Amino acid sequence: MELLIKNGFVYDPINGVNGEKIDIAVKNGKIVEKVNECKAKKINASGMVVMPGGVDIHSHIAGGKVNSGRLLRPEDHYRDFEKKTRITRSGVGRSVPSTFTTGYRYARMGYTMVMDPAMPPLEAKHTHEELSDTPLIDKASYPLLGDWWFVLEYLKDGKIEECARHVAWMITATKGYAIKLVNPGGLEAWGFGNNVSSLDDQIPHFGVTPREIIRGLCKVNQLLGLPHTIHVHTNNLGVPGNYATALETMRCVEDLAAGGKPVIHITHCQFSAFKGDDWRTFESGAEEIANYVNACSHVTLDMGQVIFTDTTTMTADGPFQYSLHTLSGNKWVNHDVETETSTGIVPFHYKRKNYVHATQWSIGLELALLIRDPWKILMTTDHPNGGPFIAYPKIVAWLMSRKAREATLKRINPKARSRSLLQSIDRELDFSEIAIMTRAGQAKALGLNCKGHLGVGADADIAIYNFNPETTDPSRKYKAVRRVFKKAAYTIKNGQIVAKDGEVLRHVNGATFWLNVQTREPAVLTAEMQRRFKEYWTVEYENYPVSENYLAVSHPITVKADV
Amino acid sequence: MIVNLYPLKTFKLPIIAECINPDMLKGKTLDDMRRLELWEGNKRRTLGELFKIEISNPASSSENVTIIVNGDVSRVKRIGAGMKSGEIIIKGNAGMHLGAEMHGGKITVYGNALSWAGSMMKGGAIEIHGDAGDYLGAPYRGSKEGMRGGKIVVSGNVGNEAGAYMHKGVIKIYGNAGQFTGFRMRGGTIYVQGSCGGRAGTCMVDGAVIVVGALESAPPTFTFEGVKNKARIDENEAVEASFYLFVGDLTENGVGKLYVARDRNPHLSNYEKLL
Numbered sequence: 065m066e067l068l069i070k071n072g073f074v075y076d077p078i079n080g081v082n083g084e085k086i087d088i089a090v091k092n093g094k095i096v097e098k099v100n101e102c103k104a105k106k107i108n109a110s111g112m113v114v115m116p117g118g119v120d121i122h123s124h125i126a127g128g129k130v131n132s133g134r135l136l137r138p139e140d141h142y143r144d145f146e147k148k149t150r151i152t153r154s155g156v157g158r159s160v161p162s163t164f165t166t167g168y169r170y171a172r173m174g175y176t177m178v179m180d181p182a183m184p185p186l187e188a189k190h191t192h193e194e195l196s197d198t199p200l201i202d203k204a205s206y207p208l209l210g211d212w213w214f215v216l217e218y219l220k221d222g223k224i225e226e227c228a229r230h231v232a233w234m235i236t237a238t239k240g241y242a243i244k245l246v247n248p249g250g251l252e253a254w255g256f257g258n259n260v261s262s263l264d265d266q267i268p269h270f271g272v273t274p275r276e277i278i279r280g281l282c283k284v285n286q287l288l289g290l291p292h293t294i295h296v297h298t299n300n301l302g303v304p305g306n307y308a309t310a311l312e313t314m315r316c317v318e319d320l321a322a323g324g325k326p327v328i329h330i331t332h333c334q335f336s337a338f339k340g341d342d343w344r345t346f347e348s349g350a351e352e353i354a355n356y357v358n359a360c361s362h363v364t365l366d367m368g369q370v371i372f373t374d375t376t377t378m379t380a381d382g383p384f385q386y387s388l389h390t391l392s393g394n395k396w397v398n399h400d401v402e403t404e405t406s407t408g409i410v411p412f413h414y415k416r417k418n419y420v421h422a423t424q425w426s427i428g429l430e431l432a433l434l435i436r437d438p439w440k441i442l443m444t445t446d447h448p449n450g451g452p453f454i455a456y457p458k459i460v461a462w463l464m465s466r467k468a469r470e471a472t473l474k475r476i477n478p479k480a481r482s483r484s485l486l487q488s489i490d491r492e493l494d495f496s497e498i499a500i501m502t503r504a505g506q507a508k509a510l511g512l513n514c515k516g517h518l519g520v521g522a523d524a525d526i527a528i529y530n531f532n533p534e535t536t537d538p539s540r541k542y543k544a545v546r547r548v549f550k551k552a553a554y555t556i557k558n559g560q561i562v563a564k565d566g567e568v569l570r571h572v573n574g575a576t577f578w579l580n581v582q583t584r585e586p587a588v589l590t591a592e593m594q595r596r597f598k599e600y601w602t603v604e605y606e607n608y609p610v611s612e613n614y615l616a617v618s619h620p621i622t623v624k625a626d627v
Numbered sequence: 628m629i630v631n632l633y634p635l636k637t638f639k640l641p642i643i644a645e646c647i648n649p650d651m652l653k654g655k656t657l658d659d660m661r662r663l664e665l666w667e668g669n670k671r672r673t674l675g676e677l678f679k680i681e682i683s684n685p686a687s688s689s690e691n692v693t694i695i696v697n698g699d700v701s702r703v704k705r706i707g708a709g710m711k712s713g714e715i716i717i718k719g720n721a722g723m724h725l726g727a728e729m730h731g732g733k734i735t736v737y738g739n740a741l742s743w744a745g746s747m748m749k750g751g752a753i754e755i756h757g758d759a760g761d762y763l764g765a766p767y768r769g770s771k772e773g774m775r776g777g778k779i780v781v782s783g784n785v786g787n788e789a790g791a792y793m794h795k796g797v798i799k800i801y802g803n804a805g806q807f808t809g810f811r812m813r814g815g816t817i818y819v820q821g822s823c824g825g826r827a828g829t830c831m832v833d834g835a836v837i838v839v840g841a842l843e844s845a846p847p848t849f850t851f852e853g854v855k856n857k858a859r860i861d862e863n864e865a866v867e868a869s870f871y872l873f874v875g876d877l878t879e880n881g882v883g884k885l886y887v888a889r890d891r892n893p894h895l896s897n898y899e900k901l902l
Contacts, residue, residue, distance in 0.1 A: 139770035394771075 066091050066099040067559055069526065072109030073533055075499040076116060078508065078517035082496045083533060088114060090524040093558035097520055107561075111532040112553055115499045116516050117176025117525030119506035122295075122331050122366050123447040124378055125166045126180045126194035126205070128187040129407045132397050133160040133376045133448070136409055140376060152568050159375040159448035163197040167574070169454055171200035171563045174527025174552035176574075177507075177515055180205040181244060181295060181331065182380045184401040185212070186603060188238035188610045195576050196616035200555075200562050202515075202525075204577040206295050207238045208380055208405040210245030210277055211252040213600075214593065216270045219280040226588070227280065228287040228627045233587035235290075237609035239578035239618075242292035242510075243285055246380040247299050248277040251406045259383040260299055263312050274299050275316050282317045282327055288581055288625040291511025293329045293364070298336045302384050307349025310336035311356055314363050321362030329509060332368025332446035334428040346420055347483055348427045354434035357441070364509045365435070366442040369428035369459050370421065371451025374413045379449065382406030403600050414451065422480035424450075429462055429469065430484075433491045438500040442509065457549035460502070463493045465542035492539050503527075512577075524559040527552045575619035583625050628652075629693045630660070633679040638702035640668035642677065642722075647706045649692035649713020649732060657682055696721075701741060707734050710751070723760070726753050727767075729777070742786065743767075748796070750776045761786030761805065764798050774798070774815065787824065790817045793834060797861050809836040812883060816860050822891075830876050831883030835859075837866060839888045844895075849875030849885060851898045858886040871895055 067090035074086045089099040124130050134141075134157065141156035146165050148154040155165030170178055178198075183191045183205040195203045209215055209231060218227035231243065249267040250260045256268055263275040278296065285294050298313045300306040310330060321327045330336065339349035357363055377388060382398060385408020389396035392412060399407035414421040428450065435441040443460070447453040461468040466489075473481050481487075493501070507516020514523045530553040531544065538545045551566030562572055589605070597605040612618050630652055645651070646663040655663075660682075661675025674680065692713040700706065701720040708727045715726075720738040727746040735754045742760035745753045746767060759781045764774040765788050773792030784802035791810040803821035812831040819827075822840035829846055837858045845851075852872040859865045869889040875881050887895060 136769070138768040139766070139772075142767055 065559055066104035067107065067524070067556070067561075068099055068101065068104040069107045069109050069114060069528065072112050072114035072528060073495075074114045074518065075495050076518040077496055077500045077504040079519045081518070088518055088526065090526075090556070090559045093524050093560075095518055095520055095522045095524050107528070107554060109528050109553075111530075111535075113495055113529045113531050113533060113548075114518075115174070115495075115527050115529070116503045116507070116518050116522070117527050117555065117557065118170075118174050119503045119510070119512070119516055120170070120175060120178040120444060120447075120453065121329075121442055121506045121510060122181045122368075122444045123178050123453055124180060124182060124449070125178055125198060125203070125447070126163065127183055127191035128399070128401075129182065129378045129380070129409065130160055131190070131194070132399060132407070133378050133409050134162070136395060136397055137376055137411060140374075140411075149568075151571055158454075159452045161452075163194050164199060167199040167201050168563075168568050171555050171557070171568060172551055172566050173454070173456060173549060174529065174555050175201060176525035176527070176555065176557050177202040177512070179203065179241065179510065182246065183207050183238065183240060183244075184380065184405045184407070185209075185234060185238045185608075186401055186404055186601070188240070189614065192239060192576065192610055192614055196573075196614075198574065199571055200557055200568070200574055202574040202577060202619070204241035205239075206242040206244035207234060207240035208244050208246055209234060209281065210243075210248040211405050213403050213596075215281070216252065216267065216272055216277070219276055220270055220272045224280060224283050224287065225627045228284040228625065229583045229585060229587040231281070231284050232288055232581035232583045232625060232627075235579050236581050239576065239610045239612070239615060241577055241579055242290060242295050243281050244295045244297075245278060245281060246297040246405065247301060247384065248296070249274040250299055250383055251380060254382040254406045255400060255403075263299060263309065263316060278313060278316055278328075279320065282320050286320065286327065287627050288583075289623055290579060290581070291621065291623070292509065293326050295329045295331055297331055297379065297381060301335050301379075301381055302338070302388065304338045304340040304342055304346045307337045307339050307352055310349075310353060314356060314360070318360065318362060324361045326364045326509065327362045329364045329366070331366050332444065332449065333365040333431055333441075334368040334370065334424060334450065335446070337427050337431060343420055346423060348423055348430055348485060350427045350430035350434060351485060354431060357435050358437070364440050364442065364505075365431065366444040366446075367428045367432050367459075368444055368446040368450050369432075370414050370424040371445060371455040371458065372414050372416045372421070372425065373451050373455070374411070375448045375451050376409060377412045377449045378407070378409040380405045380407055382408045384408070385410050388412065402602065416476045419477045419480050422476035423483070425472075425476065426480060426484040426486050429486055430489070432463055432501070433489045433493075434485070438493070438497040439505045439508065441501065442506050443501040454550075456502070457546045460498055460549045461542040461546045463501070464498065464538045464545055465540070466490060466492055467540060468542035495533055495538070524556060526554070526556040528554040528556075573617050575617040576615040577619045577621060578615070580620040580622045581625060582622060583627050585627070628691065629683045629695060631681040631683060632694060632696045633681070634696075634698040634700060635677055635679055638667075638677075638700070640702065642667050642672075642703045643705055644674075644703050645705045645708050646674055647694060647696065647703070647715070648708065648710045649694055649715065650709075650711050652692050652694065653690065653713070699738070701739070707732070710734075720757070726751070729753075739783070745774065745777070745779045747772050748774050748777045748779070752777060753779045755779070755781045755783070758783035758802065759785040759789075761788055762791065763789040764793060764796070765789070765791035771811075773811075773813070784821065790815070793817070799860070803840065809834065809883075812836070818860050818866070828873075828876065828883055828885040830879050830881070831885075832876070832879050832881040833883050835884040835886065837870070837886040839866065839868065839891070841891050842887045842895075845871070845873045845885060845887060845898075846875065848877045849873035850877065851901050853902060854889065854899070855886065871898060
């Protein structure tokens with residue numbers, strides 16, 4: 065099918081297009097130079113903003129953890145449900161929506177690719193089953209490897225090449241996309257009721273430190289040449305004073321960077337930018353982090369913006385979730401994923417009038433506005449930890465409009481308001497910067513060449529928003545911004561219009577992206593490892609890998625590594 | 628305005644009828660009322676398809692609506708859900724979630740009500756002349772938002788977990804109550820005239836449970852505070868009798884009060900040795 069999008073204001077930062085009126089031609093699911101004007105279906109986008117389809121680098125949308133969250137929160141479902149239509153299925157859930165609803169809601173906002181950031185390898189099959197059932201968007205998942213026993217052992221022995229081969233096997237076997245580290249070392253310690261509090265704490269029984277894990281896996285990532293960097297949820301997350309740990313984490317891989325390319329992604333950075341000694345002296349550490357990030361080029365971040373709402377927090381960071389449970393008194397799920405990682409889930413309500421929550425809200429926006437280069441800071445809420453992804457339009461409005469920020473500032477805790485740096489920040493992002501933070505930058509950080517831009521050869525994933533930047537000022541009309549980003553005028557996935565004005569028009573299966581990492585030598589699985597698999601895992605080694613036919617639509621990316 | 632509803636058949640499938648609500652009928656003509664939508668099983672129906680509607684006294688103020696349901700509506704859920712004013716009278720049994728999240732007005736049932744009557748209610752009054760099911764005034768599954776105001780009076784017996792997570796308001800039960808009455812209560816008062824099932828007041832933080840009938844045992848995580856001659860239900864009402872007073876739940880650092888009548892619970896008399 066051919067498609068021609070005419071007269072839109074195109075924002076395509078990767079190709080240097082900044083609001084110019086260009087026609088976009090689509091053929092067979094790809095963007096092409098031109099199409100036959102008579103035959104092609106035309107979309108009149110005059111007076112509208114045309115962007116590449118949205119990409120979300122970090123959003124918990126599938127897997128054992130999300131599903132436990134759904135079970136834990138019936139009260140999250142019953143107020144928010146979607147009725148079945150001729151095309152769509154019914155579904156429930158606000159902060160932990162069902163798979164189909166997740167796909168529909170992302171597509172309505174103009175998103176076309178979402179990464180699930182935490183897949184315990186043991187639950188890879190479950191995660192992929194859910195991802196296969198998430199329609200309209202492409203997706204991928206990052207296996208949790210920061211506390212994987214064999215990785216810890218290889219790193220302890222300094223066997224980086226062997227570790228790389230093992231990680232390559234793991235990523236291919238779990239059909240993963242990147243190396244995810246969550247509270248490196250802390251989760252292994254949590255298996256014994258402990259945690260780590262600095263980058264140099266020894267992990268019990270293994271004798272490695274978080275610093276060695278981060279540096280080791282960063283080197284592994286480089287050896288394998290994976291498209292994304294290591295994706296790190298820092299130690300001490302959610303603890304006052306942890307901005308120092310976040311800075312230390314970024315510094316510890318500084319020397320590994322080469323050629324100005326990023327080597328580490330610090331995810332949901334807002335939760336790692338707390339200053340102060342305890343909750344009473346709690347304040348924002350965004351300025352320190354922004355100053356560091358502005359001065360270096362080896363880091364990318366995402367926001368993890370907090371939204372004032374009731375949501376469900378879920379991370380693989382078991383010890384953090386436990387402290388959140390004791391802090392809030394809310395119900396809690398603790399899940400020990402055997403030898404691999406941990407998991408915790410706690411419902412949480414971020415309140416405007418709470419000093420800490422309001423400051424957290426401020427930190428996320430401060431990070432986004434104080435970091436000058438939008439390619440380094442990407443927009444997320446760490447769905448559902450900071451808030452559900454359906455709140456993205458609100459964040460876009462806050463970023464584009466000082467007036468929108470002031471309107472919210474007026475309503476938050478007075479102490480948080482007086483201390484917030486937002487009052488002194490005048491910066492307002494334009495559509496091009498928003499396009500970077502929500503699609504181009506995300507695709508670039510992920511190393512996805514076919515996403516996040518509208519150049520010839522790219523996947524025809526396009527979002528069109530009914531907003532005329534020539535006649536309307538987004539800074540003043542922030543409510544209009546919120547409205548249009550909530551319901552894209554058109555969402556085009558692989559050259560097909562899947563949603564129009566917030567209504568899903570057809571069901572399309574998105575693809576699951578995964579890395580087929582081919583090493584020069586295969587990973588060695590010793591008899592000792594097999595014995596341990598038998599003894600310590602509930603799944604046999606033979607049943608462990610996820611076969612390709614398990615994915616509804618498989619999209620392998622081959623990576624050849626010289627190890 | 629008085630609106631009479633007569634069920635046109637014996638309902639076999641569950642019906643969700645949020646439109647049986649005085650606020651929804653306010654200022655509507657008979658035809659408008661007939662067109663109000665509800666669900667029967669998975670099918671959309673209109674009020675007129677399932678009920679015969681009669682309006683009497685239309686000339687009186689249409690602001691003050693009274694709905695009278697004549698017949699058994701035990702399959703009909705969410706009657707009066709979220710209502711703010713007016714009155715509903717049900718001459719028969721009522722279904723689940725009766726008056727859920729109601730803010731004001733009054734519901735009277737001359738029959739039994741099933742589970743979750745007055746769930747998460749914030750104000751108003753519910754009077755049930757028969758029995759009530761489980762979770763009377765308790766929140767929806769998983770939620771902590773218990774009753775925040777209003778009054779529920781049940782003449783018969785109630786099931787388990789009446790008044791769970793209650794914050795404010797009064798529940799009066801003239802019959803017997805099931806287990807876990809006042810579970811995780813944070814305020815308000817539950818009065819049980821009959822006997823009460825085990826574990827009354829478990830995990831309560833504040834508020835009061837008054838048991839005039841028999842209670843099998845006081846929870847072990849409560850302290851015995853002594854004998855009192857009066858237990859207060861609300862500002863206007865108190866019960867004058869001899870009560871054992873227990874305070875807890877200590878596992879939650881709670882200061883909730885559990886009054887248990889002395890004369891009906893001789894098996895608790897060994898607590899008196901502690902005085």
